[in-house]
Amino acid sequence: MPHVAPHDGSAGFAARLVATAAAPLDPASADAPQVLHWPGRRLLVQRADTELAVRELDGDGTEIRFPAPWPRRYGSTAVSPTGDLAVFAGVHALRAVDATGAVRWEFRHACWSAAVCTRAHSSFAEYADDHHHGHADSGSAAFSPDGKLLWAHVRTLVGPRAEEEWLILDPADGRVLARAETTTVGSGSFHLPHPDPAYMGLTVLAGEEDSPVLWGHWDGATLTVQHFAEEILLGASPSGEHFLTTDTGQWSLYLHRAQDGAELRRLDGQVAVPPSSDEDDRVRWEFEAAFPYDDAAVVGTEDHGNVPRHWLVDPRAMTVRGRIEYPFSVAGPPRSAGPGTWYTVSEDGTRIHLWSLAHRG
Incomplete structure (x- = not known):
């Protein structure tokens, strides 16, 4: 008891x-x-509209400021364990920016405001003043603890329908290594990294009754995903x-x-x-x-x-x-x-x- x-x-x-x-x-x-943390590494991270600040919590306190490609209400961010690469998960794209501010790669996906937008926008300027994009749903991304994988929750168009996918990408070049349908209709999401790079957790925020947890495992060839209905991830031991x-x-x-x-x-x-x-x-x-x-x-x-x-x-x-x-x-x-x-x-x-x-x- x-x-x-x-x-x-x-x-x-x-x-x-x-x-x-x-x-x-x-x-x-x-x-x-x-605070973002991985084995032997902790970073203090804070997002503003024009920049993302990343500071080492251990060691000499080195700080990097990444220029943001769009204001913070247009999505979320992920930072690599080494602190030298930031991924901005936006309304229309995942954009990887290195410590110099240069764009390393961009992966475009369907709009998180897909109910009113089916266009493949190529730049933020095209929708910066649009009300629906400014109040769109959002996905998320997170690095594996070894920094070799990036997991991302994105939206894609299948014909006229908007669907959601969980991707694994190579953070070096944005190449998709694996993908799985989430069978969700999310308004937002967040990842829970696991000490083993082969595992990752994802909570999809889909309303009070439907928010599921997805638990993913990647063996280098196959991505398997388990669903747990109406649960929210809190932490991994x-x-x-x-x-x-x-x-x-x-x-x-x-x-x-x-x-x-x-x-x-x-x-x-x-x-x-x-x-x-x-x-x-x-x-x-x-x-x-x-x-x-x-x-x-x-x-x-x-x-x-x-x-x-x-x-x-x-x-x-x-x-x-x-x-x-x-x-x-x-x-x-x-x-x-x-x-x-x-x-x-x-x-x-x-x-x-x-x-x-x-x-x-």
Whole structure:
């Protein structure tokens, strides 16, 4: 049976502040900073309308500014583990830009506003002032941890119909190595890299009831994809043996085996965590979390109060061990920052804080 926490103050686990880093860009004109991580490498990334800032979190703090081909509302970005190549996933194309600002390659695809646009636009200027393109759906992209593969969720036209595909490309030249239909109609998506370059996760945002998780495996010749209906990816364990999801209703956490996607255990939030106040009718798991240890995940619950509640979850038994206690107030959910760490973003968006469990050293 899941562990039932008797009250919020029980079984607290102290978080140790590992580091604080300033956001590269002004949060008033940029997205919130985020941490991208791979084995032995962490990057602080922040997107503004005209540029993408990428800074090393470890080492000498080298920073690169990539010129953006279109404003940030027109898509998302991916950055290579070495930090010297950025891919902008736009409304009509994937565009790879190197550290000098030069375009390495471009892969054009159908419009993410396909309901009103079936043209093969060749430049952003052709639709920069169009309302529908400015409010289009979007895909996403992500690099494998070795930097040798780029996974991308794109839209394609099959006759008069718009369909969606999951592609694997060679980031050196944009050549398509594999492709699979997603059978989705997404409004957005995000990837979850796995420690093993052969695996990748994709969450397609397709409405409250339909958002699926796709779990892909590429053996160098064949791309196989598993579908998990109405789930959202939260994190992969450092060893790569497991990944964690929640459902679109935020009722439960689900532990899956990465090798075959099988669900091993689940944790009902209603049973495991008490409501924060009388205003909360039930407990809802956050849509973001961290999996910093093979035997411990840090997961938040959505609450009406101003103080976030983050919980230490033991995936081996799918129990809540207790609440994370911080040395000062934090904002938002916990997010993955690599093995042994997670991060939070300050309420004003000017800093990120890296954390670890104090009792782990």
